[in-house]
Amino acid sequence: MKISILFFGVAQELASARQMVMEMPDDTSVANLRHELAIRFNGLDDTLAYAVAVNEKISQMDRILNEGDVVAILPPVSGG
Amino acid sequence: MQSNFFRLKNEPLSESEAMALIQDDTCGANVLFVGTVRNNAKGSVVSHLEFEAYEPMVHRELQVIADELRTEFGVMHVLLFHRLGKVAVGEAAVIAAVSSAHREAAFRATEALMTGLKKSVPIWKKEYTADGAVWVTPTP
Numbered sequence: 001m002k003i004s005i006l007f008f009g010v011a012q013e014l015a016s017a018r019q020m021v022m023e024m025p026d027d028t029s030v031a032n033l034r035h036e037l038a039i040r041f042n043g044l045d046d047t048l049a050y051a052v053a054v055n056e057k058i059s060q061m062d063r064i065l066n067e068g069d070v071v072a073i074l075p076p077v078s079g080g
Numbered sequence: 081m082q083s084n085f086f087r088l089k090n091e092p093l094s095e096s097e098a099m100a101l102i103q104d105d106t107c108g109a110n111v112l113f114v115g116t117v118r119n120n121a122k123g124s125v126v127s128h129l130e131f132e133a134y135e136p137m138v139h140r141e142l143q144v145i146a147d148e149l150r151t152e153f154g155v156m157h158v159l160l161f162h163r164l165g166k167v168a169v170g171e172a173a174v175i176a177a178v179s180s181a182h183r184e185a186a187f188r189a190t191e192a193l194m195t196g197l198k199k200s201v202p203i204w205k206k207e208y209t210a211d212g213a214v215w216v217t218p219t220p
Contacts, residue, residue, distance in 0.1 A: 006134070008132065008134055008202065008204055009132070009204030009206075009215045010204075010215035010217075013215065053134070053137060053202075056134075056136050056137050056140065072134055072137070072202075074134065074137075074202050075204065075215070075217075076217060076218050077198070077199070077200065077201060077202055077203055077204060077218065078198075078203070078204050078205040078215070078216040078217065078218050079131065079133070079162060079174070079197055079198060079201055079202075079203025079204070079205065080115055080162075080173070080174050080194060080197050080198045080203075080205075
């Protein structure tokens with residue numbers, strides 16, 4: 001299945017992209033996706049302490065992703 | 081009627097516009113906080129900042145914070161303007177403003193609004209210095 005990924009802040013630099021479409025197996029969880037991102041992109045791992053939003057809602061590790069989901073990679077925020 | 085005013089803008093922010101929006105005849109206290117871009121960070125000279133946001137979630141998170149402010153402090157209007165894109169030294173990057181009947185609630189709610197902004201609202205800052213550009217990692 002295809003999922004869209006949006007990268008914000010430093011995650012954008014680590015992935016060298018603002019967004020991309022990734023092909024993932026069915027029943028992929030947020031935890032599985034994080035694992036895959038850590039393999040593909042140096043530094044895009046748990047040391048960054050990033051949050052994940054699925055379809056604009058913060059999601060937990062066990063959330064199962066579906067075809068067409070939009071997943072946002074949200075590093076610790078620094079507005080203001 | 082309590083209102084929220086949340087805006088992300090690529091153009092300069094207006095303090096007078098913010099003040100006009102939060103003013104209410106039932107309120108005697110209007111607090112505006114203006115955060116401007118400093119020319120230094122951790123010993124380096126800053127030339128400018130750049131902000132980006134996950135806009136749909138910004139509005140949702142600010143709504144959550146505004147609801148909490150009303151529950152905790154009973155304030156009237158809540159306003160948050162934030163710049164996006166390039167922002168020069170001395171320019172306002174953020175305006176947070178709250179109106180309420182009396183000053184204590186307005187001061188405390190404005191402080192809490194800024195704390196909430198820095199904790200949970202998906203906006204990121206990149207600092208440009210002579211040493212290069214770096215995404216800012218918040219200090220705990």
